[in-house]
Amino acid sequence: MALLRRPVAAGAATRQATPEAVASRLLPMVLEGMEQRGRINVLDTGPGAQGTVDFFSGLNARIYIVDLLSCELIVDPPEQISAGAAAEVFTRYLNLPAGLVFDVCLFWDAFHHLDLVLLEGLSLALSPHVDARTLGYGFGALHAGARAHEPDRHQGREQFRYGILDGTHLQLRPEVLSGRYHAHTQRQITEHFRALTIQRATLLRERRLELLLGAS
Numbered sequence: 001m002a003l004l005r006r007p008v009a010a011g012a013a014t015r016q017a018t019p020e021a022v023a024s025r026l027l028p029m030v031l032e033g034m035e036q037r038g039r040i041n042v043l044d045t046g047p048g049a050q051g052t053v054d055f056f057s058g059l060n061a062r063i064y065i066v067d068l069l070s071c072e073l074i075v076d077p078p079e080q081i082s083a084g085a086a087a088e089v090f091t092r093y094l095n096l097p098a099g100l101v102f103d104v105c106l107f108w109d110a111f112h113h114l115d116l117v118l119l120e121g122l123s124l125a126l127s128p129h130v131d132a133r134t135l136g137y138g139f140g141a142l143h144a145g146a147r148a149h150e151p152d153r154h155q156g157r158e159q160f161r162y163g164i165l166d167g168t169h170l171q172l173r174p175e176v177l178s179g180r181y182h183a184h185t186q187r188q189i190t191e192h193f194r195a196l197t198i199q200r201a202t203l204l205r206e207r208r209l210e211l212l213l214g215a216s
Contacts, residue, residue, distance in 0.1 A: 040103040049163020086121025107138030108162040123195040136213030141183035
């Protein structure tokens with residue numbers, strides 16, 4: 001297994017806590033058949049949980065770990081930016097080789113730390129690196145009243161860093177994360193993240209939906 005990691009921004013505020021194991025319905029669908037693909041490319045937009053690394057070490061995998069929540073657009077978002085300009089920043093930050101296509105993209109909760117313009121920018125940046133075989137995995141908001149221009153201001157709201165514990169379980173580690181949280185609905189994600197399309201959604205826990213994404 002090859003492992004490529006982007007550095008996490010210095011000074012990121014985190015709080016270590018006991019991780020929690022949560023059963024997943026959609027993760028097995030994402031991972032099904034990966035062993036038969038031969039060499040697979042995986043994008044992990046989190047800080048790179050050890051469980052995820054350990055899991056893919058059993059496969060012929062190259063993992064690109066890019067902590068998206070450390071990107072300047074999320075840590076200190078500008079008041080105004082176009083989707084095209086955001087795509088340029090994300091492209092530089094991701095720094096992916098030309099011609100690279102991912103088999104699996106692990107988005108975790110990253111979508112909800114971007115407003116809709118940044119979400120579209122990320123979609124544009126990733127579009128050259130996905131194709132008909134690419135599968136994505138992440139989380140969406142359950143409540144239909146969520147609006148991207150109205151960040152979730154609930155004090156003490158649980159936030160997590162995610163990883164794979166095994167083929168059917170996630171590992172959730174509570175952390176204090178910087179930046180605003182935008183609780184996007186499935187419709188908002190569908191409209192603004194067109195690199196991949198939501199194929200299935202299932203309830204994981206309160207206010208969280210597991211999302212399985214694939215080609216349009």
